[in-house]
Amino acid sequence: MLYSFLLAIFMFLFIFVYFIKLFLFKFPKKFHFPGSHVLITGGSSGIGRSLAEQAFKLGANVTLLARDVEKLAETQKYLLEHSKTNKKNTVQYFSVDISRNYDEVNDIIKQAESKLGPVDVLINSAGFSVAGSLEDLHVDQFKKLMDLNYLGSVHCTKAVIGQMKARRRGRIVLISSQAGQVGLYGYSAYSGSKFALRGFAESLQMEVLPYNVHVCLAFPPDTKTPGYDEEMKNKPLETKLISESSGLHDSSDVAKKIIQGIVDGTFSIYIGLEGFFMNHLTAGFSPTTNLTDTFIQVFSMGLLRMVSVIYLSTFNKIVRNCAVNKKLL
Numbered sequence: 001m002l003y004s005f006l007l008a009i010f011m012f013l014f015i016f017v018y019f020i021k022l023f024l025f026k027f028p029k030k031f032h033f034p035g036s037h038v039l040i041t042g043g044s045s046g047i048g049r050s051l052a053e054q055a056f057k058l059g060a061n062v063t064l065l066a067r068d069v070e071k072l073a074e075t076q077k078y079l080l081e082h083s084k085t086n087k088k089n090t091v092q093y094f095s096v097d098i099s100r101n102y103d104e105v106n107d108i109i110k111q112a113e114s115k116l117g118p119v120d121v122l123i124n125s126a127g128f129s130v131a132g133s134l135e136d137l138h139v140d141q142f143k144k145l146m147d148l149n150y151l152g153s154v155h156c157t158k159a160v161i162g163q164m165k166a167r168r169r170g171r172i173v174l175i176s177s178q179a180g181q182v183g184l185y186g187y188s189a190y191s192g193s194k195f196a197l198r199g200f201a202e203s204l205q206m207e208v209l210p211y212n213v214h215v216c217l218a219f220p221p222d223t224k225t226p227g228y229d230e231e232m233k234n235k236p237l238e239t240k241l242i243s244e245s246s247g248l249h250d251s252s253d254v255a256k257k258i259i260q261g262i263v264d265g266t267f268s269i270y271i272g273l274e275g276f277f278m279n280h281l282t283a284g285f286s287p288t289t290n291l292t293d294t295f296i297q298v299f300s301m302g303l304l305r306m307v308s309v310i311y312l313s314t315f316n317k318i319v320r321n322c323a324v325n326k327k328l329l
């Protein structure tokens with residue numbers, strides 16, 4: 001009796017999900033890297049640099065944007081020497097602060113496009129993090145985080161979106177963070193800038209879907225990069241202890257998942273086991289681009305919510321214990 005009841009529920013959900021595929025959504029077509037133009041902000045370091053390396057190896061022409069010319073030149077040299085393919089693809093770079101002024105960013109991107117053709121994939125990886133309690137964070141730091149992590153991505157996206165829509169081809173990649181899925185101790189400033197990307201990504205995806213442009217929003221966990229090392233210097237113990245629960249990952253593994261997401265046109269890209277859980281728990285009203293993920297979400301959200309409540313209580317305990325140890329409570 002119970003067995004056939006469960007079977008009926010399973011069948012119902014199965015039919016529902018396939019209904020989604022057949023009648024409600026057209027899933028993205030695969031993207032092919034060879035010969036394409038991939039522009040990567042923050043391409044001279046960390047996750048952006050690993051993405052540049054992998055895109056270049058796949059035969060893409062790569063444009064790197066960042067501020068420091070030496071790091072850019074060094075990355076270009078590294079790619080040309082270490083990732084050489086038998087294809088005739090190339091790497092160029094431009095120095096620009098993407099957080100400041102839309103017109104300046106737009107000019108640089110137009111220059112990049114005049115050399116390598118219209119951008120097919122825009123990867124917004126330039127970003128940084130500062131962790132601290134609200135009392136320790138300066139209001140200026142909130143502003144700087146929004147200017148780079150959020151507006152920097154908006155500027156670059158606005159500069160390429162017109163031609164992508166016109167050509168019915170393109171991928172916009174936004175690098176959020178697991179701290180853009182859950183707010184944690186120390187991330188009051190950083191999380192705001194990363195949650196903002198999700199609102200931007202979801203709205204934009206609805207706007208550009210008819211033009212075959214796909215938005216990919218990635219949620220990396222802690223990843224060993226120069227930016228991470230910098231963040232660690234002033235990270236509160238609470239934030240360290242809580243973040244440890246989803247481990248420390250390698251930037252080339254993170255980049256690999258993102259590249260696969262770009263190929264598939266996945267809206268929501270996660271990394272690691274905790275990433276998988278958080279992705280499905282927080283899927284909410286986000287676009288569906290993948291049948292398996294949608295299927296898992298329909299089944300698992302309630303159960304995952306239960307798991308998240310347990311995690312939350314352990315995080316709250318960490319914060320309380322730290323306050324007690326600091327003799328604040």
Ligand SMILES: NC(=O)C1=CN([C@@H]2O[C@H](COP(=O)(O)OP(=O)(O)OC[C@H]3O[C@@H](n4cnc5c(N)ncnc54)[C@H](OP(=O)(O)O)[C@@H]3O)[C@@H](O)[C@H]2O)C=CC1
Binds near residue numbers: 128222
């Ligand atoms: N590392 C991690 O643990 C995680 C990182 N992320 C996110 O991934 C992205 C990449 O992080 P990560 O690889 O660690 O960062 P890194 O600090 O290693 O690299 C940042 C890159 O962005 C460039 N950049 C910084 N400011 C600007 C600016 N104003 N204009 C143009 N370019 C700029 C830097 O070059 P230059 O300084 O020369 O301008 C550099 O190339 C960020 O958005 C980050 O928030 C998400 C989750 C985890």
Ligand SMILES: CCCCCCCCCCCCCCCC(=O)[C@@H](N)CO
Binds near residue numbers: 177184220228277305
């Ligand atoms: C359903 C239950 C699953 C629960 C798992 C919870 C794990 C939460 C850990 C969050 C880690 C946040 C990392 C932020 C990384 C980052 O963006 C900075 N390092 C940038 O430099």
